Amino acid sequence: MSDRNRDEILSMGIDGDVYDFCMATEQELCGRFRAIDEVTEYNQLKVLNAMRKNRLGESHFAPTTGYGYNDTGREITEKIYADVFHTEDALVRPQITCGTHALALALMANLRPGDELLSPVGKPYDTLEEVIGIRPSAGSLREYGVTYAQVDLLEDESFDYAGIADAIHERTRLVTIQRSKGYASRHTLSVQETGDLIAFIKKQKADVICMVDNCYGEFVDRIEPSDVGADLVVGSLIKNPGGGLAPVGGYIAGKKEYVEQASYRLTSPGLGKEVGPSLGIYPQILQGFFLAPQTVNGALKAAILAAGIYEKLGFRVIPGMHDPRNDIIQAVEFEDPELLKAFCRGIQAAAPVDSFVRPEPWDMPGYDCPVIMAAGAFVSGSSIELSADGPIRPPYTAYFQGGLTYYHAKFGMMMSLQKVKEAKGSLYLESRKESIEQNRDDQTVTSQ
Numbered sequence: 001m002s003d004r005n006r007d008e009i010l011s012m013g014i015d016g017d018v019y020d021f022c023m024a025t026e027q028e029l030c031g032r033f034r035a036i037d038e039v040t041e042y043n044q045l046k047v048l049n050a051m052r053k054n055r056l057g058e059s060h061f062a063p064t065t066g067y068g069y070n071d072t073g074r075e076i077t078e079k080i081y082a083d084v085f086h087t088e089d090a091l092v093r094p095q096i097t098c099g100t101h102a103l104a105l106a107l108m109a110n111l112r113p114g115d116e117l118l119s120p121v122g123k124p125y126d127t128l129e130e131v132i133g134i135r136p137s138a139g140s141l142r143e144y145g146v147t148y149a150q151v152d153l154l155e156d157e158s159f160d161y162a163g164i165a166d167a168i169h170e171r172t173r174l175v176t177i178q179r180s181k182g183y184a185s186r187h188t189l190s191v192q193e194t195g196d197l198i199a200f201i202k203k204q205k206a207d208v209i210c211m212v213d214n215c216y217g218e219f220v221d222r223i224e225p226s227d228v229g230a231d232l233v234v235g236s237l238i239k240n241p242g243g244g245l246a247p248v249g250g251y252i253a254g255k256k257e258y259v260e261q262a263s264y265r266l267t268s269p270g271l272g273k274e275v276g277p278s279l280g281i282y283p284q285i286l287q288g289f290f291l292a293p294q295t296v297n298g299a300l301k302a303a304i305l306a307a308g309i310y311e312k313l314g315f316r317v318i319p320g321m322h323d324p325r326n327d328i329i330q331a332v333e334f335e336d337p338e339l340l341k342a343f344c345r346g347i348q349a350a351a352p353v354d355s356f357v358r359p360e361p362w363d364m365p366g367y368d369c370p371v372i373m374a375a376g377a378f379v380s381g382s383s384i385e386l387s388a389d390g391p392i393r394p395p396y397t398a399y400f401q402g403g404l405t406y407y408h409a410k411f412g413m414m415m416s417l418q419k420v421k422e423a424k425g426s427l428y429l430e431s432r433k434e435s436i437e438q439n440r441d442d443q444t445v446t447s448q
């Protein structure tokens with residue numbers, strides 16, 4: 001990078017040693033970044049081709065209101081999503097408010113009283129607990145007589161195939177598989193692993209519906225869960241596939257029959273997909289989808305850079321800087337509440353919106369301890385934009401994701417490291433110094 005960039009960044013309150021450390025780390029990651037670019041190029045073409053094949057035109061951008069009958073913008077958006085995910089059909093709606101809503105919709109639409117829902121990958125995302133009724137909750141599946149079974153991963157995080165085979169019986173109707181680790185400490189499943197699990201489940205019971213919670217996983221790989229046997233894939237438009245531009249929305253892509261069921265639950269039996277006004281939002285949903293591969297590219301590189309920076313400083317990071325990556329989330333265990341807060345405050349200070357706000361931990365509903373969050377986003381709650389959060393409890397883990405551009409996310413990393421340095425009093429954390437030097441020696445040995 002030219003001296004002019006360095007001068008500019010130092011003038012924004014970053015110390016020279018922080019800047020140099022981040023730049024050296026970035027340099028080490030060049031090879032990985034190139035591999036990500038190749039996947040992005042493929043996914044960009046996949047989205048572009050779906051738009052060209054469906055003859056997306058300017059006329060599709062006209063807004064509709066009220067019932068939204070014959071909304072060609074809505075119809076073509078759903079065809080484009082179906083083509084990208086290689087599914088028979090898709091439901092892509094601004095009326096689906098978030099990822100939890102999309103998942104609840106897919107579940108409630110495809111389960112009937114007496115059916116059982118199975119999670120073969122352990123406890124699902126926190127908000128799903130109330131949808132399912134794991135925590136008693138008004139309107140949950142449990143209130144409608146849908147039971148729930150769960151099989152945890154084994155100690156080594158592999159699938160408990162014997163346990164899963166035992167758990168599947170005649171009432172098992174739908175299997176929900178969450179790709180991303182969420183707030184759990186397991187690894188995020190790759191698409192291929194997800195496919196292996198689906199194949200096993202279908203062998204036990206061919207007519208069971210396999211649904212994948214695809215949140216944070218879209219466009220990370222060349223293939224999506226629907227390419228490896230998933231009957232339904234579900235996600236949020238204020239994460240990866242919205243590309244940062246979609247102001248709201250969720251999607252459900254999959255087999256026609258199951259998507260149709262979801263449409264009857266979203267609107268009404270008899271109406272289904274035929275109603276739903278665009279309210280002028282589909283141009284943003286479409287443009288966001290077009291940009292999404294590139295946005296995910298930047299978010300992935302930023303996550304790897306964060307892993308590199310904190311791994312080299314001796315912190316435990318999940319995944320590690322050289323580990324395979326199947327979503328855009330990076331966890332860093334700070335083991336010190338002050339460092340976790342400093343990290344989040346750095347992310348906030350680097351934001352384009354609300355950079356002047358100083359995040360404080362607060363008692364968020366649904367959590368058993370205070371949580372600190374950093375988000376300075378154009379779209380409220382958007383986590384494809386640079387954001388971080390962490391529950392204030394050991395091991396004081398920061399979960400970090402997003403970045404509309406890599407350059408912004410990289411600056412966010414520098415600012416967070418600056419704040420961590422200020423909180424600790426030095427860049428090379430005293431307690432870590434030995435392990436860093438040890439690491440460096442090891443690397444010198446292996447590179448010789």
Ligand SMILES: *Cc1c(COP(=O)(O)O)cnc(C)c1O
Binds near residue numbers: 098100179180213216
């Ligand atoms: C974010 C997320 C959800 C829920 O999405 P919201 O938009 O926050 O409701 C569900 N599952 C996973 C794995 C997620 O990351």
